Amino acid sequence: MGVAEVFTEFGDIYLQSVLSTWLMTAVCFAGGLTLGIIITVLRVSPIKPLRTVGDVYVQLFRNIPTVSLLVIFVYALPYLGATLPYRTCLLACVILIVSAFASENFMSGINAIGVGQIEAARSVGLSFTQIIRLVVIPQSLRTTVLPMTNLLIATLLTTAMGSQVPLTPPELTGMVNYVNSRSVAGISAFVVSAICYAGTSVVLGFLGNRLDKKVRILR
Template identity: 55%
Template sequence: MSITALLTQFGDRYLAALWTTYKLTALSFILAAALGIVITVMRISPIRPLRIAADLYVQVFRNIPGAALLILLVYALPYLQVVLSYFTCVLTATTLIPAAFCSEYLMSGMNTISPGQIEAARSLGMTFLQMIKNVVLPQAVRSSVLPMTNLLVATMLTTALASQVPLSPTDLTGIVSYISTHAVGGVTAFLISAALYCATAVVIGQVGNLIDRKVRILR
């Protein structure tokens, strides 16, 4: 099947699928970043139980396979009388996992700050919050640009999980299996989806590099 024929027949669905993938990616990334920050604050807090709980969170969700988590959310949770919509299940999975990685990146970003700078901030009379604002946060954020762009790409790839549940409209991966069951020669569908994913990943990577070059901290 040629690209034109395929797009005439399934063009609208493709747009919808692309939109689903982008929407899921953006939503997941924002939620994952927010959750990742909360988890990180817990991990660096002086309160032991919070540290332990947040460490546990990270270990669980950076090690659980996406498919296993999605299956638990979709099939197991209802046994606990928690029934989520398919979309919510996918969004939950594609948020919980990247959040763990987000926290890992933030932690290593902060670890690039030499302890001496923190002592210097203290010796200048900065309070804890002033130190965080002037010294810790700006450096952690700036050294997290590249990891965060990688995370955004990884999050997008994770959203392919959406193809494993009946979603309407489905995502860029789901539409490939949809088209292959409704038409012959779906390889073209595969190629289009692959190109869209890859192009998006490359663009994200380039923008990330651009920002990183602007804000990178010389050491």
């Protein structure tokens, strides 16, 4: 079965699958960034227990394998009184993991600013909120464009874990299984999925690079 035949027979579901993979990637990335910001605020707050919680959170979720977290959500949580739909489980897992890495990126963005700048800002009489708003946030956002682009691509690749739970439509990796269990597609289904992943990554990487060139701070 050639690539063209895979398209004529499974074209519709492939389109749905690509769209659903993109949508999941977007949702997970947006959710991960939002949660990552909250975690980062905890980690730089002056309140010690909150800092520790933020640090421990990041270490837990950047070191746990995605499957390990996914099986806890899918199989263990129902025993603890929370049964969630498969898709929600997947999205929650990816968001938790992405948020830990996003917070690491934000932290290194903040660390790249340098203590001297904060001291300088304070000596010209800026208040705490002004320092955060005018000095810290703009600079740390501009230095994190490239790491965040890589994180976005990593998010796309992490959604492949969706192939481990039944989803309708299946996402791109699950499609290889879906097509192979319904016909003798051989290598074609793999090639189509691979092209979709690689194409998406190339486009995202290109856009990220352009944005980075525009806003990068030369130090």
